[in-house]
Amino acid sequence: MKNLKSIALALVVALGTLSATAQTSKKVDVAQSKINWVGKKMTGQHSGTINLKEGNLIFNGKKLAGGNFTVDMTSINTTDLKAGEGKEKLDGHLKADDFFGVEANPTATLVFKSIGVKAKNVYTVNADLTIKGITKPITFDITVNKNDATAKLSVDRTKYDIKYGSGSFFEGLGDKAISDNFDLVVNLKF
Template sequence: MKNLKSITLALVVVLSAMSVTAQTKKIKTSASTINWVGKKVTGAHEGTINLKDGALVFKGKKLVGGTFNVDMNSIVVTDLKAGQGKEKLEGHLRADDFFGTDKFGTATLVFKKIVTKAKNLYTVTSDLTIKGITKPVTFDLVTTANTATTNVKIDRTKYDIKYGSGSFFDSLGDKAINDDFNLAVALKF
């Protein structure tokens, strides 16, 4: 009889744990931000880019998934003003030797592996697709009840964006552009 009670209690605990259903929290795109920084030998440029849509998936309070689509045509340079090269740089970033937004208007990020580092802190490995090329990217993500934040470093050359890269072209001198660019992401849901 004692064993039957133990088995029954164990079964109730297992079934209770299994009954926690996943909750998908849609991202409020108008309240969320993605700020980018690209560096070169002689300085840096920064700007913003917009999410088309996205969602994080939780089981209870634990992050278990996420997917995002970014509108590559929304890329804006914020460190230059009109007439100072802003329009030229934005056009170049949309051109084929950078993001090729006429052909590849959306970049996607799909969470593949999530490891809990601490309460509300996760290491996420995702598949990032830019210009039709998918590569893994890993970053830490902090969550609260209705926000998530991260800083992500991306090597643009992995997505066939080699313009001005000292890794591929010699004699660039002070015209070289760093291979990595950084994204500071603040999500609200």
């Protein structure tokens, strides 16, 4: 009888431990989440938005344990220009093969590979970013609160075969050179 009570107690403890460390997936609310981008050139910069198609954050208890996201590349939108100021031309060029080639590559993906705790609610993420069918590693910090998360990423576009206007690949561009990096500010709601 004593042995049976010990086994039952061990089982209760084991099940409690399993449920406390069980992973949960939280679906990102794509309608409420925002991705803002900034691309810089020698004579200024342009900014805009791009939409998430879907995404999930995975937690072990309250700790971030994973994540995966799909971005709708066809939604690239320049917000610092208005119609008639070159907005349509820039949006079209960003969607063309010179840049993101969205007809052949309508989505980009980000998959978390490993996560380290940096500070309270702040994690350093190593992930795989796929743009134009090319996957490269990227590292960034993400801050997670109750129902939202924020991250800033700097992406070297040339790693994804986006070389248009890059001073790293073309000489004599002068003030027409475009920075190899573009920045993303991501605000997720879940």
